[in-house]
Amino acid sequence: MLRITHLKWLLSLLIPAGAYFAVQTAVQADPSLNPHLPMFFAITLWAITVWATDILPAVPSAAAMTFLYLLCNVAPAPVIFGAWGAFLPWICFGALILSEALEQTGLTRRLALQLMHLVGATFTRIVVSLMTVGMFMAFLLPDIMCRVIIFVAIAHGLVMALELDPKSRISSAIIMAGFCSATSPGYGFLTGTEMSLIAMDQIKSIITIPTWGEYALANLPFIILYCCFSIFMYVKIIPGKEHIPHEDHLKEVVAERLRDMGPMTTQEWKLLILMICAITGLLTSKWHGLNGYFLYALIAICCYLPWIGLASFENVRKLNVGFLVFIVACLGMGSVAVHLGAAKWFASLVVPLIDGLSPIWLVLSSYLSAVAVNFMLTPLAAVSALSLPWAEIAQHVNMNPLPMLYSFLYGLDQYIFPYEYALYMYIFSTGYITPKHMFKGLGLRILFVAVILMLLQVPYWKLIGLM
Structure with a gap:
């Protein structure tokens, strides 16, 4: 184990050093390139290597990358730290507050149980109801991490209530259904995941980014198909021939949990109204003239007002504000890259390799x-x-x-092994999911997205004028 750790540290030094000398050679050959590019690539690749090998926590290493940019004079401080003035860290901050309120009030759990009660408590219908609630929550709550915590908790509760074998395929299917109900709908909305918001922020210097409605028009139809395939994966592929023992018992479990919760409390009604106000403010920014993202965050902070009381002062320390440092550092990476012309230089190297490819193959290349x-x-x-x-x-x-950017985002939601995605790794902490049960379904999902991209999504994008 010690030797592996040493190897990781060695890679974290050799890769940046190699990049520095390689880029330095390119800068010497082409005086038009920014002389700070070698140091930028060295620092950035150091951080990326550290994240990939997991030898340092993500937040401190992200902060170190930011400080190294400044100390090595890679870019001016306003460029490096300008991301703190962007909307993304603050809308995530608001989402963290709302997720804390959701946990305290139990509102999301009630909505999920109520939907299961309405649609019928069979395994297939529960999976469909989880995904439906997931679509609704992706519309309301931008923080994907918060949604994962909520939905995995619901799925975990169902598995325990049904007394399923932790190593069974059916328990893996239910936990995975909860996880993907939180993640799969996210790319259908501009505010559905941090990745979409970061991507739009990165490209705003070269094109006009789409509005919330334009983004949904371009992506939501595909994401609905994607969610439908995910449902098929949980119901048919992952469980195999296994079935829930005494499946009729599900109806009683759901009804009992709803009875235990009792009627909606005053706090739940307050939170529901507050969330409706927050998302309404976000969606109507072009009419009221205020920045909808900051308005969303401000309304979320109202949870702490004494006469609202949806979030307690004592729980402020539980908010994962360190995550905001990581997000801002990632945004700063993009800002510095724009300032130095790094992306343009990278593009000039790749373009000759893909020159002559048709648009459909360019989209597929981005996805892959x-x-x-x-x-x-x-x-x-x-x-x-x-x-x-x-x-x-x-x-x-x-x-x-x-x-190309949308297809790239779709590709980021494809993973097979737990280490590829921290939130995917999180679900294994439940003890009710087995990695080998996932491989076939997730592999087929990668293939499904590639095929649908080529056969349906590209023609659709041409139809609406994106291509």
Whole structure:
């Protein structure tokens, strides 16, 4: 184990050093390149290698990357720290507060149970209801991490209530259904996941980013199909021939849990109204003229007002504010890359390799690159490092960058092994999911997205004028 750790540390030094000397050679050969590029790539690849090998916590290493940019004079401080003035860290901050309120009031659990009660308590209908609630929550709650915690808790409770074997396929299917109900609908909405928001923030310097409605028009139909395939995966592929013992018992379990919760409390009604106000403010920004993202965060902070009392002062320390440091560091990486022209240079190197490819193959290449990079980087690191280069590549080949970027985001949601995605790894802490049960279904999902991209999504994007 010690030798593996030493190897990881060695890689974290050798890869940045190799990148520094390689880029330095390119800068010497082309005086038009920014002389700070070698140091930028060295620092950035150090951070990415550290994240990929997991030898340091993500938040401190992300902060170290930011400080190294400044100390090595890679870019001016306003460029490096300018991301703190962007909307993304603050809308995530608001989402963290709302998720804490959701946990305290139990509102999301009530909504999920109530939907199960309405649609009928069979295994298939429960999976469908989880995904339906997941779609609704992706619309309301931008923080994907918060949604994962909520939905996995619901799925875990169902598995325990049914007294399923922790190593059974059916328990794996239920936990995975909870997880994907939180994650799969996210890319259908601009505010559905941090990755979409980061990607749009990265490319705003070269194109006009889509509005919330334009983003949903381009992606929501595909995501609905994606969610439907995910349901098929949980119901048919992962469980195999296994069935829930005494499946009729599910109806009683759901009814009992609803009875235990009692009628909706005053606090639940307050939270529901507050969330409706927050999302309404976000969606109507073009009419009231205020920045909808900051308005969303401000309304979320109202949870702490004494006469509302949806979040307690004592629980402030439980908010994962360190995650905001990581997000801002990733945004800063993109800002520095734009300042130095790193993305344009990267694009100029890649364009000759893909020159002559048709738009459909360019879209597929973008998707496959994200699937591949997931084996080495976290999704947040990948979207921060590669969104802008792919947008630059699209512009070099006279193509709208958005389809390539959207397909890249779809690829980031494809994973097989737990280490590829921290939130995917989180679900194994329940003890009711077995990795080998996932491989076949997740592999087929990667293939499904590739096929649907080529056969349906590209023609759809052409129909609405994106390609």
